[in-house]
Amino acid sequence: MLSRNLPVKEARELRRRTRNSGAAAVVLLALVAGMELAVGPVAAAPPADRVDGVWRVDGYGTVLSVEDGRLQEYQATAVSCLRGDTARRTGQGGSGSVTYTGDDATVYRIRPAAGGAGAILHFDGSVGDRRLLRLPTLPASCAKAAPTGAPATFDVFWRTFEENYPFFAAKKIDWQAVRDRYRPRVYDGMPDTELFALLREMVLPLYDAHVGIDAGNTGGFGQSRPGTMIPGPGLDQQAQAFVEQHDLLGTRLRTFANGRIGYARLPDGTGYLRISGFGGYDGNSPTYARNSAILEQTLSQVIRPGLRGLVLDLRINGGGSDALALQVAERLTDRAYVAYAKRARNDPTDPGRHTRPQPVRVQPTPDRFRYTGPVAVLTGGETYSAGETLTQALIQRPARTVRIGQNTQGVFSDVLVRILPNGWTFGLPNEEYLTPSDGKTFDGEGIPPDIRAGNFVQEIAKGTHDSAFAQALALIRCQAE
Numbered sequence: 001m002l003s004r005n006l007p008v009k010e011a012r013e014l015r016r017r018t019r020n021s022g023a024a025a026v027v028l029l030a031l032v033a034g035m036e037l038a039v040g041p042v043a044a045a046p047p048a049d050r051v052d053g054v055w056r057v058d059g060y061g062t063v064l065s066v067e068d069g070r071l072q073e074y075q076a077t078a079v080s081c082l083r084g085d086t087a088r089r090t091g092q093g094g095s096g097s098v099t100y101t102g103d104d105a106t107v108y109r110i111r112p113a114a115g116g117a118g119a120i121l122h123f124d125g126s127v128g129d130r131r132l133l134r135l136p137t138l139p140a141s142c143a144k145a146a147p148t149g150a151p152a153t154f155d156v157f158w159r160t161f162e163e164n165y166p167f168f169a170a171k172k173i174d175w176q177a178v179r180d181r182y183r184p185r186v187y188d189g190m191p192d193t194e195l196f197a198l199l200r201e202m203v204l205p206l207y208d209a210h211v212g213i214d215a216g217n218t219g220g221f222g223q224s225r226p227g228t229m230i231p232g233p234g235l236d237q238q239a240q241a242f243v244e245q246h247d248l249l250g251t252r253l254r255t256f257a258n259g260r261i262g263y264a265r266l267p268d269g270t271g272y273l274r275i276s277g278f279g280g281y282d283g284n285s286p287t288y289a290r291n292s293a294i295l296e297q298t299l300s301q302v303i304r305p306g307l308r309g310l311v312l313d314l315r316i317n318g319g320g321s322d323a324l325a326l327q328v329a330e331r332l333t334d335r336a337y338v339a340y341a342k343r344a345r346n347d348p349t350d351p352g353r354h355t356r357p358q359p360v361r362v363q364p365t366p367d368r369f370r371y372t373g374p375v376a377v378l379t380g381g382e383t384y385s386a387g388e389t390l391t392q393a394l395i396q397r398p399a400r401t402v403r404i405g406q407n408t409q410g411v412f413s414d415v416l417v418r419i420l421p422n423g424w425t426f427g428l429p430n431e432e433y434l435t436p437s438d439g440k441t442f443d444g445e446g447i448p449p450d451i452r453a454g455n456f457v458q459e460i461a462k463g464t465h466d467s468a469f470a471q472a473l474a475l476i477r478c479q480a481e
Contacts, residue, residue, distance in 0.1 A: 050096050051096070051098050051110045051119055052066050053066060053134055053135075054066075054134065054138050055132040056133045057132060058131040058133060058355055059130070059343075059354070061075060061348070062074065062084070063081075063135065063138065063139065063142065064132070066110070070086065070089070072086055073085040075419075077156060077159040078163070078348065079152075080146050080152070080156050081139060081141040081144070082146055085102050087100035087102040087103075087108055090107075093109075097111035108121060108122075108123065109121070109123075109124070110122075110132070118131060124289065125279075125288035125323050127322040127323055127360045127389075128358040148421045149188050150186050150190035151186050153420045153422045154198075154199070156421055157199055157202075157426065158175075160426075160428065161203075162176075164345055164416060164428060165430065166351060166354075166429070166432060171205075171206055171207075171208075182202055185198060192218045193218055196213070196215040196218045196221075200221045207225055207226060208411065209225065209384060209385075209409050210411040212415075214424060214425040215424045216423065218424075224381070225381060225444075228382060228409060228457075230382075231317060231382045231384060236316050238460050239316045240253060240274070242460045243272075243274065243466065247466050248264055251264055256302075257280075257295060258283055260275065260281060261276070263302040269307060270308055270309040270476055272310075274313040275312070275328070275387070278291075278319065278320030278321045279291055281294040288323065292323070299331050300368060303332075303369060305369055307371050307373060309376070310376070311469065311472045311476065312328075312375055312376070312378065312394075314378060314390065314391060315378050315380040315456045315468070316380075316383075319386040319388075322360075322386050322389045322414075324386065325387070326339065326360070326362060326389075326390070327365075329390060331368065332371055332375060333364055333370065333397055334370050335364065335398045336362060337398060338361055338362075338436040339389075339393035340360055340392050340396075340434060340435060340436060341358060341360065341433070341434040342358050342431060342432070343358070343432055343434065344431045357439075360393075372398075372399045373399065374399070374475075375400070376401075376472035376476055377402070378404055378472060379391055379403055379404070379406065379447065380407075381406055381409055381446070381455075381457075383408040383446075384409045385409075387408070388410075388411070388412055388442070389433060392442065395447075400479060402472075403451070404449055404450065404451045405468045406452065406453070407449070408442070409446055410443055410444045412431070412441070414429070414431055415427040416428050416429065429443075453467040454468065456468060
């Protein structure tokens, strides 16, 4: 599929589905180089006809074919073009927009761009848009059967990183040297176990929690930054029990959203809000709309008049939808502001070129109580992805906000999920989230705290006190006086 911000569990346990595919982008750039890509719409055409055609997605190595109510995705690299997601037209709205829904409930919204210069693609649950540029026809390579052996699998895997991964220089990785080292070891008939071990070895030095491989029955690979853990249900349950015992003195959290959100109002009026992920709020409905509605209901029950301070605990947070994360920030301000800007790498041969940064704004939630008092955000190495983009958004919050704990994990991009020619699935980042003031990213090292506290996971293991929580309460109570 096209890059979307997925819960970390999804990003790591990538399902073996033909909804995503590795495929051929340098070829596409050669096809469109020097051409006028924009095709003006016919004024009298209905919305669906205006978005029909073949489109290249700027920055995501992807081609979309839209025709007769059907959207077909092709994912492109210089060496292959494979089918990805399929979606069906499910509606149309204002401004000529047309909605398509995939089998996995992914919602694509396509609308003609202003002035007829291309079109705009938006995914429900993501922030920002993708620019679509017209192609005259579907590239011929997309209709050819791709080889499925180990050499072809290696080539698509390596090439996808080569054309999309933005952090090789920052991580001091010579990706061409990686190919020179590993490609001679790949051969036709290579056992799956051997090929999987080789691919794993290639990406291990990246230490990137948004890089993962699902090789089906052969194995799976995912990792976190050294010294941190991958958030999961077991760690989440330990953390909740620890907080209830040590911080709330035996008081049980009120739980919401399928257990992913917990809340307690302390006797002095301070609220404690614990969020373990931005998604999975309804076990029966995975749609963004349903998750958003549940989050709205939850926030209406916990962000209420009488709050004297708020401790927002994101220390064990596996990520998810950036749009849901912003929904929390929108309850914590009465003034609009820019949270961050988002851009994607968009030149397969030049890692220094990107799409134009898109500012992502926090808009105060209308017609709801909004809390504008002091907030202490608890973070750590197990704060992942959308948990980090919320943390980044709150840096710009107009009211007093303090981060307490340790650096977040350092992975912000949506996960670009691909399928390999042999059916395996993998994921990687291709975007950067920039600070609005100086264009800085926190990828790799994570967002640092304002006040450094003990390692929360180690404190859980030792059964000792919760140092970050204690400092947060003291700080908020001091500010409230």
